Amino acid sequence: xxxxxxxxxxxxxxxxxxxxxxxxxxxxxxxxxxxxxxxxxxxxxxxxxxxxxxxxxxxxxxxxxxxxxxxxxxxxxxxxxxxxxxxxxxxxxxxxxxxxxxxxxxxxxxxxxxxxxxxxxxxxxxxxxxxxxxxxxxxxxxxxxxxxxxxxxxxxxxxxxxxxxxxxxxxxxxxxxxxxxxxxxxxxxxxxxxxxxxxxxxxxxxxxxxxxxxxxxxxxxxxxxxxxxxxxxxxxxxxxxxxxxxxxxxxxxxx
Numbered sequence: 001x002x003x004x005x006x007x008x009x010x011x012x013x014x015x016x017x018x019x020x021x022x023x024x025x026x027x028x029x030x031x032x033x034x035x036x037x038x039x040x041x042x043x044x045x046x047x048x049x050x051x052x053x054x055x056x057x058x059x060x061x062x063x064x065x066x067x068x069x070x071x072x073x074x075x076x077x078x079x080x081x082x083x084x085x086x087x088x089x090x091x092x093x094x095x096x097x098x099x100x101x102x103x104x105x106x107x108x109x110x111x112x113x114x115x116x117x118x119x120x121x122x123x124x125x126x127x128x129x130x131x132x133x134x135x136x137x138x139x140x141x142x143x144x145x146x147x148x149x150x151x152x153x154x155x156x157x158x159x160x161x162x163x164x165x166x167x168x169x170x171x172x173x174x175x176x177x178x179x180x181x182x183x184x185x186x187x188x189x190x191x192x193x194x195x196x197x198x199x200x201x202x203x204x205x206x207x208x209x210x211x212x213x214x215x216x217x218x219x220x221x222x223x224x225x226x227x228x229x230x231x232x233x234x235x236x237x238x239x240x241x242x243x244x245x246x247x248x249x250x251x252x253x254x255x
Contacts, residue, residue: 072251073251079245082130082244085240093242117252119216119250120249120250122214124209125244126179126208126244126247127173127177129148129201143198151240155229157229161223161225163221164222173227174203176209177204
């Protein structure tokens with residue numbers, strides 16, 4: 001018991017020190033040491049998510065009234081694309097190879113590349129399974145929760161990022177988690193008549209697998225993401241849309 005209180009005291013002191021020190025660490029220096037975006041708890045403890053940096057009037061004026069039209073700016077940006085996983089059929093999917101006409105399915109401004117002069121830093125990878133809950137009659141494991149298990153693990157899926165014929169991967173698709181939404185909750189009965197109602201999500205929304213901006217997508221350079229499964233997976237809840245996303249930094253002209 002004494003050791004427990006001692007450990008609790010050390011943890012509490014660590015949290016206090018983190019809250020006092022972390023907000024004063026320059027963001028560039030902090031990012032070089034730890035992938036802050038993938039550590040939401042540390043971000044909350046240290047106040048990084050709501051860090052406010054004061055600016056002089058001269059800095060504000062320069063940001064609001066650029067001297068030239070092609071002056072660069074950098075903004076937080078989420079690049080995403082969606083593809084449909086067809087039950088008992090899909091074994092490969094390719095993301096970002098085409099431009100989506102529906103803005104809710106993707107936001108790449110041209111097929112397979114950024115327009116000039118846009119540059120994109122790859123930071124946090126993730127994947128959402130856009131599927132509603134499912135009502136299952138009978139005592140069975142089938143449903144949306146089981147479907148996500150098959151999509152992310154049972155089919156042994158891997159993804160590969162390809163840029164200008166240079167390949168990064170393959171990596172297990174299970175490293176890509178959701179951006180948010182409902183966590184898995186199952187209401188189940190103990191008889192065949194009651195069945196169960198399922199809602200599920202692809203893992204915990206932890207901010208994504210962080211590449212720390214070490215890979216840059218230049219303008220007018222082709223890129224895509226290929227996903228491959230070992231075999232087709234039969235799903236109970238239909239054909240879900242998979243949304244792949246990357247939260248990074250977009251460098252573009254200010255006007």
